[in-house]
Amino acid sequence: MYDAVILAGGYAPWLREVAGTDIRCLARLNEKRILDYLTEALQDSGRIRRIMLAAPAGAIKPEELPDGVEMCEAEQDMPTTSQKAADALGSKEKLLFVCDDIPMLHAAAVNDFLDKCEAYPDRQVYYPVIPQKICARDYPQAQRTYARLVDGTFTGGNMMVVDASIIPQGLAKAREIFARRKQPFQLCKWLGFGFILKFLLHRLTLIEAEKRTAELLELPCKVVVSNYAEVGMDIDKPADWELLAGYLTAGGK
Numbered sequence: 001m002y003d004a005v006i007l008a009g010g011y012a013p014w015l016r017e018v019a020g021t022d023i024r025c026l027a028r029l030n031e032k033r034i035l036d037y038l039t040e041a042l043q044d045s046g047r048i049r050r051i052m053l054a055a056p057a058g059a060i061k062p063e064e065l066p067d068g069v070e071m072c073e074a075e076q077d078m079p080t081t082s083q084k085a086a087d088a089l090g091s092k093e094k095l096l097f098v099c100d101d102i103p104m105l106h107a108a109a110v111n112d113f114l115d116k117c118e119a120y121p122d123r124q125v126y127y128p129v130i131p132q133k134i135c136a137r138d139y140p141q142a143q144r145t146y147a148r149l150v151d152g153t154f155t156g157g158n159m160m161v162v163d164a165s166i167i168p169q170g171l172a173k174a175r176e177i178f179a180r181r182k183q184p185f186q187l188c189k190w191l192g193f194g195f196i197l198k199f200l201l202h203r204l205t206l207i208e209a210e211k212r213t214a215e216l217l218e219l220p221c222k223v224v225v226s227n228y229a230e231v232g233m234d235i236d237k238p239a240d241w242e243l244l245a246g247y248l249t250a251g252g253k
Helices: 015-019 034-044 078-090 106-117 130-137 166-179 182-193 193-200 205-219 236-247
Strands: 002-007 048-055 067-075 095-101 124-133 147-149 152-155 161-162 221-224
Touching: 002 034, 002 078, 002 130, 034 095, 034 106, 048 078, 067 078, 067 152, 078 095, 095 106, 095 236, 106 124, 106 161, 106 221, 124 130, 130 152, 152 161, 161 166, 166 205
Parallel strands: 002 048, 002 095, 048 067, 124 221
Antiparallel strands: 095 161, 124 152, 124 161, 147 152
């Protein structure tokens, strides 16, 4: 069993015009808040013990939380918020972190990710990537950021499993990775010149990226390939909102 954290500290000003709020998890899609979709996915997985929502102060009243969800105040950035949520949970075990903008998430995707993480019990940080062909198959109109590697072409997911005991150690490096997570070239530059060359020549492998990241973080990491596009179907712009609203209205979840 895992404790889970829904990271909802950021604001999306453009969202206010279409949803009446600039806090993504509180935006309603098909008459239901994104927070409710996420809570259902986590609880339906049968693998989650506690759920902590990390949101801006005053964003949501305690009585407005879904059943079984606790809340702590988000900090100025995601890594610091992650630490605060882990402290609030009092956990020293592996935590599941979920971003607040993936309403298509469902229990099967959660369980698939956790199963694949558990296949490598010696790692302390786990991050999902999704093949482009899976996203194109399930959400052909979605516009994603992809990186082409030897193993295939991938986009990043919006979940992580992290050993709570290493969060303080990884805070500074986590900020660097988070800042570059949707800029594959910038991420490769941070990893080193050799990675830039391999990236440009499409000779970089997932294993090489995983190994180099582990060296920089000084932590054992694992890149997990998920075959569920929903793990990466986030809402970053109005086009994403309209696309997923259409899927949900059509009964996509």
